[in-house]
Amino acid sequence: MQKKTSFLIPVPELFSFSECLWFLNRDFDDCMHTIEDNTVLKALSIDRNLMVLSVSEDIGQLKVEVAYTGNRAEVLLAAKSYISGWLDMERDIQPFYTLLQNQKKLAYMTEAYSGLRLIGISDLFEALCWSIIGQQINLTFAYRLKRRLVGRFGTAIEAGGKACFLFPKPETLAEADITELREMQYSQKKAEYLIGLAGLFAKGEMNKAVLENISTFAGRQQALTAIRGIGIWTANYALMKSMRMDEAIPYGDAGLLQALVNHELIKDRKDQAGIDRLFRKFKGWESYLVFYLWRSLSHKPV
């Protein structure tokens, strides 16, 4: 990683790097990036180019420094495209803010979380693994499980004295031993789900292109839920975070329901009619609403 380059990305309207950074850094210990001094470090492997991005803010622009191996032109292109997609920088979110302002109980979000973007997980395999790991356990534990998996099967890359990790490759995880995952405190079922999923990706039976070739939202949901361990919640989570499908709502999500109750938007967790009524008002921005409601679960430090 001797080679270095850097560039700037102009920041769009209603974009706040510090809000995005805060979400990335909230209360948890995510092993897929490192944050220090208002700078986020992230390792990537794109088309055989290896890179570590260092992203910070510099007077209305994002300053991106890249340490890499590989082709410079390809790295620049890939890095720009990755960050823009990761932080959802090319979307005009004003229409969403207008919808929020029409809701008495949610209008405060346009000020409180102003400029927060839906942080994505570009790698579909990673997004699916992460959502399987997170099923039915608290997030603190889920992040710990992910860290163990990535530490054991992922690739560590040194950057500025800090270790950044690439998520494990499907081929690697497909060969993993269930007992080894059990020792990392994965349940028997989750170990089976993850290794099975890795096998599908390794064989090319599932990947982003496969989903992109399916034209309808429902069709993509079906393709995902056909996989063992992936139910409707996991499918929608991945469609939201990786495929960036605006209409994806992770129904039944414990955090989402909690946030809806907190805001007194529904009577109780079973009030599906109330949930539908609300989301109907956010056509095209459903996933953004979910994301902002998740954001509301972690209160801002003073």
Next chain:
DNA sequence: CTCCAGGGTAGTC
């Protein structure tokens, strides 16, 4: 000790 956490599956009716 109990209840819950950013669920899913398999079985039953």
Next chain:
DNA sequence: GACTACCATGGA
């Protein structure tokens, strides 16, 4: 299609 038991494990 809806309801139910069961899975598994740490946190509060």
